[in-house]
Amino acid sequence: MTIIVRYLKLSYNFVIVEESFLGFLNVDDTSGKGLFDITLEELKSFGLEIDDMRGQGYDNGANMKGIHQGVQKRFLDINPRAFYTPCGCHSLNLTLCDMANKCVKGKNFFGFIQRIYTIFANSTKRWEILKDNVKAWSLKSLCQTRWESRVESVKAIKMQLVDVREALLQVGEKDDDAAIASEATSLAEKELGDFEFLVSTVIWHEVLNHVNIVSKKLQSKDMHLDDAIIEINKLIGYSKDYRETGTEDKDLKLSCHRLEKALEFEERSDIDAEELYTELKLFETLETNEFSNPIDVLKFLKELDYFPNASIAYRILLSIPITVTYAEMRFSKLKLLKSYLHSIISQERLSGLAMISIENEILESIDYEELFNQFAIKNARRASRIVS
Template identity: 30%
Template structure:
């Protein structure tokens, strides 16, 4: 069973009984949370109690084992208490919490409605560097933190060494494999490196996509430092980017002249939002229409699919047993309306209702 499978069993064991949940609340100050695949924040919240109150969780499991009369619950509580008290589990807890906490804050910031592409790129770049640094020294620090957790639980901080399996060689000239005999080294290679590399790869993929977008709109924030030839090239690239069906939202040649004649900025390093605010406050939109349009397009680009994590919670509310035969198209439409309810409240549905009523009318005119 993997790490999050154990967390799921922990939550299920305590939440299935009010008596067992009361025992948990008596020992643990941080409530156990259920983790889901759809909500990134739930993973951090599910690991947090075991990161800071692992000894209390283990005490709660031992009390459940001693007071329950159900033999199945007794065996499960004993098994989970041994798992939580193991050095391997403590290392996994520290590693997962360190990685998830680093990415969690950036994930929350990127879901902000006011998040900008250039700011998102800098945040992802910082997270990628932090993960690379953590890969180099994180396993050693995780061992130290896990030893402190084991001391609180009064258990020995030693990894159980499994017996190495030997495979029969069919030919004498075959080279023998060199299995990892050190348990800590094996855990670092098979768990720590794999998890950190997967997290860094996901961040790097997101970073490369947003970096490509930032480079196309980078001329809007860096035009004061560009030569005429570079400025001309960047503006033409932006015009091509915003070109659709024979029409472009900006004119590259006019944008070059607007950027050359733009007044001095109050700061050399301004974000796109600060630049747009400057143009709005100085009432320069009519003088620099191409720059005004390009800035608004760049600032309204989606940085992340913030609604993806929340769509499943809406799905549970919409697709009940009464709507089990609903088509996918109608379900998607209702989900969009439910997620964007603030916009939906401002839309008039009179024409849609009239059209629907006319098609569904049971009257026949003679």
């Protein structure tokens, strides 16, 4: 398991959203309690207060997001203000997966795509036939968990339909396995030439491509101002889209009170609902067309320094993780570090090497001369104590 913290670096003239890698955790107990205990222990070891946690995000595993025994529920029991948001990319993938599984034609279509790949992948001779005919994009296997990546599987066939068909026909003529030869010929002459399959190829390629674009936007730290305000409204329980319907005064005031209650802990809240309402009404009168994302808005509010409650609302929004993409990407780095040549590397050393590799920008800013001097001074003091 990996731990990532999302936070804001604030000063008078800049606002930066940062996500920092804290390390990999070796987990033996994958239950909600086991994951919670090891996460809590790790956060305390870094001196991070749970009461300061304003958002938490995980994948859609039951042990993480469970509302009764999951990690998010256990953190909420300690700090009720730690908003939980499911990973946007995981939710999008699950939606697409359910949509395709409910559609018979969708299941058949992806079944054909996988059958074509399997025929070539299960034999080096058949793969050579594929390489001789298909030059641009190699066929890809379907992924059950990352549905947006299936666009590569569909793209390879959509863009090279004639070449793939020719490769299947050659397999049908040359392969010694009668069953494989018959299946390859059937796919080439029937499925790949079927009008419905061709239309499905175009439709699913467009759907998956747009899903991939949305996922990339979700991974971005920047968000349009309008979307940011909508997200704040969702956070406080006001689900209307103000761009379409407009926000009435009574609804805005109700939303402010909901936010005050959501941020309340031990009869104290981070904001005052009436003051937030007044600030938002005043902010509406200002010229805001120059802002392209909530980071610019927060910077503007900090410079003015008379929107304290609105500033807190934006800081909470920006610190809540939208996706766990950054954490997932760290596992890609783990594959590079823990190869078969380093299979017995210790957990502490692995996390240290990962920290050096992932947070290399911080490493490059370190003054090594000063670090070496401090190390030498400590060793000199230790040696003097041993001699004395």
